[in-house]
Amino acid sequence: MRTVTYGAACSLDGFIARPDGSVDWLIFTADVSAVMTAFWKDTDTMLMGRKTWDFAAAQTKGGGTGFGKIETYVFSRTLTADPHPDVRLVREDAGAFVRALKARPGKGICVMSGGNFAASLFAAGVIDEVRLNVHPVLLGAGIPLFTDPGTQVNLTLTECRPMKRDCLLLSYRVAPPKTRRRRGQATEH
């Protein structure tokens, strides 16, 4: 079964971008680059929500450079066609789609997203890992890393690595949804 990783660089107060989408606060260092290079070597598929796609497309002026190298899916109920020759639109249920994708042979699957799309995948129970590059800053406001999946998600800390310039790489494994659910919620059987 392939591993689905929700990965992001974030502020300590849990934002992946400022309110206007800007990421001028991101710190790029050689040690993080090495980690990312290793990560992408083991990843062949990328999932994104429509808003993240819009942002990525704007960044590359719609050219989508590099999308051909990695299987890319954009999840949207408002788009009606593939937004780019190298990018597939998915309109069906995200959880079911990702579950089927995981069962197919392949490398790791990466979720590039703000909190909303990630929350829908947490709710569907298809995310296996959370990998964060926590930056030493409180932004105060912005696009959230996490939004409410409607259920408690238990984790296991698998890595904690201080990087240059006060960044911190954290990796968590998502625990199977079993023992603890949010109060007042039915337990899954």
Next chain:
Amino acid sequence: MRTVTYGAACSLDGFIARPDGSVDWLIFTADVSAVMTAFWKDTDTMLMGRKTWDFAAAQTKGGGTGFGKIETYVFSRTLTADPHPDVRLVREDAGAFVRALKARPGKGICVMSGGNFAASLFAAGVIDEVRLNVHPVLLGAGIPLFTDPGTQVNLTLTECRPMKRDCLLLSYRVAPPKTRRRRGQATEH
């Protein structure tokens, strides 16, 4: 000058309690207890917002056991008198009050708070340290650890220590408010 520490146990998605205030998800281990004991030995003053006071008072059924051992201040514009014989009400500007307190001789000062009161102290530039015990869970919703102080707060990572049961102690030093302000905001002179 005394050190003001904003300290909390929190979920990875930045909550200090569930929406109803409950903290049944907190993990108590001997290694964290040892860290807390050392911390309280160097701390003689506690600051809290009114909501945190209400919660603490309810927990101790108004008895306030232990408040006599530590100088305790509750900040509120709605309270009109000290809420407990061992607890002082502060109605004046929190930033100015804490600045004066820091200049007096004494040990460390601890901020026990949800994000709102802490944000007012971040905005006033009187918090020196952030110390978190990050728990391996996404709660999805609850009382936030951080709310928007209206300005960017830059930090320096001073400690990162994995604890038992996948908890993670993080300590940050607050950088002086100088170089980077949020976009569109005036720079302080």
